[in-house]
Amino acid sequence: MFLPSLDATDVAQASLKNSLTYLGSVLLKNTTVDSVKELIQQTGSTLFWTHASTVEEAVKLWDVGVWKVVFDISVYANVVQELAGIPEERIAVTSALENPLLDFNAVNLDTLVPASILTTDPSVKNKLNVGEAFLAAATTDRADGLYTTMVVDERNTALGLVYSSQESVKESIRLGQGVYQSRRHGLWHKGLTSGATQTLVRIDYDCDGDALRFIVKQHGAGFCHLNTRTCFGAETGLASLQQTLQSRKNSAPVGSYTARLFNDAKLLKSKIMEEAEELCDATEKDDIAWEAADLIYFALTKCVSAGVSIEDIEKNLDKKARKVTRRPGNAKPKWIEPTVAAPKPAPTPAPKPAPKKDGRIEMVTYSSNDISAEKRAKLLLRPIIDSSEISARVAPIMKDVRERGDAALKDLTAKFDRVNLEHATIKAPFNPKDMELDPLTKAAIDQAYDNIYKFHDAQMDRETLVVETMPGVVCSRFARPIEKVGLYVPGGTAILPSTTLMLGIPAKVAGCSEIVIATPPRADGTVVPEVLYVAHKVGASHVVLAGGAQAVAAMAYGTQTVPKVDKICGPGNQYVTAAKMVAQNDTSCLVSIDMPAGPSEVLVIADRTCKPSYVAADLLSQAEHGVDSQVVLVAVDLEDSILAAIEDAIHEQAIRLPRVDIIRESIPKSYTLRVNTIDEAVRFSNEYAPEHLILHIDNAARLIPDIQHAGSVFVGHYSPESMGDYASGTNHTLPTYGYSRMYSGVNTLTFVKHITSQELTAEGLDRLGDTVMRLAEIEGLDAHRNAVAIRVADIRK
Ligand SMILES: NC(=O)c1ccc[n+]([C@@H]2O[C@H](COP(=O)([O-])OP(=O)(O)OC[C@H]3O[C@@H](n4cnc5c(N)ncnc54)[C@H](O)[C@@H]3O)[C@@H](O)[C@H]2O)c1
Ligand SMILES: N[C@H](CO)Cc1c[nH]c[nH+]1
Numbered sequence: 001m002f003l004p005s006l007d008a009t010d011v012a013q014a015s016l017k018n019s020l021t022y023l024g025s026v027l028l029k030n031t032t033v034d035s036v037k038e039l040i041q042q043t044g045s046t047l048f049w050t051h052a053s054t055v056e057e058a059v060k061l062w063d064v065g066v067w068k069v070v071f072d073i074s075v076y077a078n079v080v081q082e083l084a085g086i087p088e089e090r091i092a093v094t095s096a097l098e099n100p101l102l103d104f105n106a107v108n109l110d111t112l113v114p115a116s117i118l119t120t121d122p123s124v125k126n127k128l129n130v131g132e133a134f135l136a137a138a139t140t141d142r143a144d145g146l147y148t149t150m151v152v153d154e155r156n157t158a159l160g161l162v163y164s165s166q167e168s169v170k171e172s173i174r175l176g177q178g179v180y181q182s183r184r185h186g187l188w189h190k191g192l193t194s195g196a197t198q199t200l201v202r203i204d205y206d207c208d209g210d211a212l213r214f215i216v217k218q219h220g221a222g223f224c225h226l227n228t229r230t231c232f233g234a235e236t237g238l239a240s241l242q243q244t245l246q247s248r249k250n251s252a253p254v255g256s257y258t259a260r261l262f263n264d265a266k267l268l269k270s271k272i273m274e275e276a277e278e279l280c281d282a283t284e285k286d287d288i289a290w291e292a293a294d295l296i297y298f299a300l301t302k303c304v305s306a307g308v309s310i311e312d313i314e315k316n317l318d319k320k321a322r323k324v325t326r327r328p329g330n331a332k333p334k335w336i337e338p339t340v341a342a343p344k345p346a347p348t349p350a351p352k353p354a355p356k357k358d359g360r361i362e363m364v365t366y367s368s369n370d371i372s373a374e375k376r377a378k379l380l381l382r383p384i385i386d387s388s389e390i391s392a393r394v395a396p397i398m399k400d401v402r403e404r405g406d407a408a409l410k411d412l413t414a415k416f417d418r419v420n421l422e423h424a425t426i427k428a429p430f431n432p433k434d435m436e437l438d439p440l441t442k443a444a445i446d447q448a449y450d451n452i453y454k455f456h457d458a459q460m461d462r463e464t465l466v467v468e469t470m471p472g473v474v475c476s477r478f479a480r481p482i483e484k485v486g487l488y489v490p491g492g493t494a495i496l497p498s499t500t501l502m503l504g505i506p507a508k509v510a511g512c513s514e515i516v517i518a519t520p521p522r523a524d525g526t527v528v529p530e531v532l533y534v535a536h537k538v539g540a541s542h543v544v545l546a547g548g549a550q551a552v553a554a555m556a557y558g559t560q561t562v563p564k565v566d567k568i569c570g571p572g573n574q575y576v577t578a579a580k581m582v583a584q585n586d587t588s589c590l591v592s593i594d595m596p597a598g599p600s601e602v603l604v605i606a607d608r609t610c611k612p613s614y615v616a617a618d619l620l621s622q623a624e625h626g627v628d629s630q631v632v633l634v635a636v637d638l639e640d641s642i643l644a645a646i647e648d649a650i651h652e653q654a655i656r657l658p659r660v661d662i663i664r665e666s667i668p669k670s671y672t673l674r675v676n677t678i679d680e681a682v683r684f685s686n687e688y689a690p691e692h693l694i695l696h697i698d699n700a701a702r703l704i705p706d707i708q709h710a711g712s713v714f715v716g717h718y719s720p721e722s723m724g725d726y727a728s729g730t731n732h733t734l735p736t737y738g739y740s741r742m743y744s745g746v747n748t749l750t751f752v753k754h755i756t757s758q759e760l761t762a763e764g765l766d767r768l769g770d771t772v773m774r775l776a777e778i779e780g781l782d783a784h785r786n787a788v789a790i791r792v793a794d795i796r797k
């Protein structure tokens with residue numbers, strides 16, 4: 001082994017520093033921790049150290065990246081106990097520090113060469129050339145005396161195979177570049193003509209010293225004469241990902257998602273946090289690999305956008321691995337579940353096994369001819385939710401918010417959404433920067449806004465209803481807005497600006513004087529810009545950065561920054577729905593709710609005129625909402641081949657969807673029911689009372705008179721549910737779970753209440769007086785009777 005020793009106090013040796021580090025280890029003498037640290041940063045080299053006289057000093061050296069620390073044997077004897085736990089290969093002991101040919105008992109050193117006798121200049125004759133000294137321990141069994149040389153990049157990826165001579169090695173070290181020996185053309189300065197040069201990082205040889213390895217930083221098109229980075233064809237894995245990201249950074253095709261991530265730091269942060277959480281939650285081997293790959297993709301996008309490469313990351317890992325002092329490894333407080341503030345949730349049920357990432361995605365099929373009455377009744381039910389268990393979880397959350405207000409809101413957001421908020425509420429006017437949108441998004445939202453506004457404005461009850469029930473007795477009814485309303489916009493698994501439109505527009509049309517919107521914050525604690533833009537358009541006064549039961553509680557009871565509202569509207573997961581119910585039943589908070597709107601659902605009636613791919617697409621559009629979404633296909637007298645085509649299309653379309661993992665859970669819980677006639681299909685649908693009903697049949701409008709229960713109906717082949725979800729004008733906040741039997745979806749009247757009035761003339765009181773007095777007598781309520789009698793007596797005088 002060639003080990004040059006360098007005295008930092010000797011200025012004449014300074015110029016050799018870099019060249020020596022190309023060869024791996026250097027014994028540094030008379031230097032400081034700071035200058036070693038700087039040298040390691042510059043060169044990334046493995047360095048030895050000498051003259052550590054205390055363990056404290058040695059630890060500092062190890063921690064800055066020094067590989068081995070040398071102790072004088074007399075010092076070593078005193079500190080040996082303190083060195084317990086330090087790996088043996090990180091320690092060397094000598095009895096003769098001043099003697100260059102010292103005796104290391106922990107290293108096998110053949111040659112320790114003082115830098116004062118070394119040179120890299122081939123014209124200097126009276127000194128030892130560094131390249132020659134290095135090669136002294138190498139051998140070659142080739143007849144031409146050349147050394148077989150493997151060229152690799154900093155990640156050890158093989159770029160190609162070449163040959164070296166003593167001359168080329170010397171030249172390479174002198175220039176700090178890749179220089180080799182061509183068997184036909186002599187000395188070969190790599191890239192001299194092509195521009196694909198190499199910066200030398202390190203030269204070493206293999207275990208038996210007969211093959212060299214050049215580690216280089218490759219520039220230009222690549223190592224190979226075919227202009228590829230390596231001579232071994234395309235790269236895969238991380239290297240390939242890094243190349244793609246770098247090329248997207250330089251010039252991305254239109255619509256590139258990666259380019260969007262580069263330009264939207266908040267989105268990138270949210271994705272990193274989301275994937276990190278999914279990785280933490282994964283349990284199966286395949287799922288862990290899947291989630292880790294996602295996380296690495298987003299993490300590397302962050303790195304590439306900041307000019308950090310995989311090589312930089314690996315150097316950092318190596319540096320950390322060399323440290324001998326370790327942090328305790330505890331998580332930062334923000335990642336530890338709050339123990340004091342937040343109430344303990346009820347025990348969580350055992351995790352369900354993760355769904356398989358492969359396999360056919362299909363619904364179960366039944367035929368109305370074959371199922372029993374019990375089975376049919378079961379098909380009409382939604383998956384049972386244990387509402388008592390959810391209510392038990394929600395109650396302490398709501399109590400906490402009621403008692404501690406914003407402080408609880410922040411603690412619970414940290415706990416359930418893993419976001420640490422500085423402020424739980426944003427007040428209008430909102431910062432224009434926080435709702436900046438690209439022109440296409442803005443135009444789409446504006447178009448949807450206009451249609452929804454038009455349809456909801458037409459619903460507004462602006463006329464007073466006036467009826468003279470008998471001469472002199474006039475009754476009327478008029479609408480007044482509910483003053484303060486709270487709108488819940490879900491944000492757990494999807495960002496829903498559309499729900500903000502669906503709730504905010506009718507509230508605005510109705511004339512509500514205070515609109516408060518609550519929505520879970522993004523990972524960086526901000527609101528989704530699209531949601532904020534709509535909040536601004538509908539005139540919301542506050543946006544509460546919270547989701548789940550805590551958001552509902554904040555709006556129901558009010559906090560230091562969240563105004564207490566009179567009515568809470570909007571869909572959400574089971575915690576949101578349960579919290580709305582709890583609030584509505586708590587008379588002390590005096591709040592009403594729109595309806596129980598739970599997991600999305602759709603029932604599709606399709607006959608032989610349907611297009612299988614349309615039917616599949618519509619079913620999937622709801623199945624992708626959540627793992628508890630339910631979709632039902634009622635197939636009317638369908639030939640087997642059409643049903644098979646629908647089933648194939650479901651699988652084929654689903655596996656290409658980004659939310660396929662959700663669909664893999666929701667579709668198996670869904671089903672197809674084969675029936676014989678349209679009448680039978682409509683009967684089943686009315687009993688099921690779906691949130692959405694899609695009629696995939698010719699002349700679909702003819703069925704409307706028979707539809708008794710549904711949140712919203714989509715009529716004919718060209719009316720997919722997505723149109724109503726976003727922009728046709730109807731509302732998408734609709735009753736689920738069979739509640740369309742007795743509830744309407746959200747509409748303008750959801751945000752108003754009606755007041756009635758009556759005005760009687762003397763004649764009217766006279767005419768109706770006896771009736772009222774008689775009825776009051778029957779009920780034994782004499783004061784009521786008197787209020788009439790006292791007036792009638794005057795009139796009849
Ligand atoms: N019916 C409709 O009109 C309609 C419209 C849109 C969406 N939806 C439905 O709304 C639902 C949205 O659900 P989501 O989860 O995506 O978003 P969400 O905003 O309703 O719920 C997310 C919140 O739930 C809380 N939470 C999560 N885990 C919890 C736990 N273990 N304990 C207590 N709180 C917890 C968190 O605070 C989080 O912010 C979906 O089921 C979707 O189908 C329905
Ligand atoms: N289909 C959902 C209501 O069940 C609403 C929605 C929002 N975005 C897309 N779809």
Ligand SMILES: [Zn+2]
Binds near residue numbers: 600621622625725
């Ligand atoms: Zn939808």
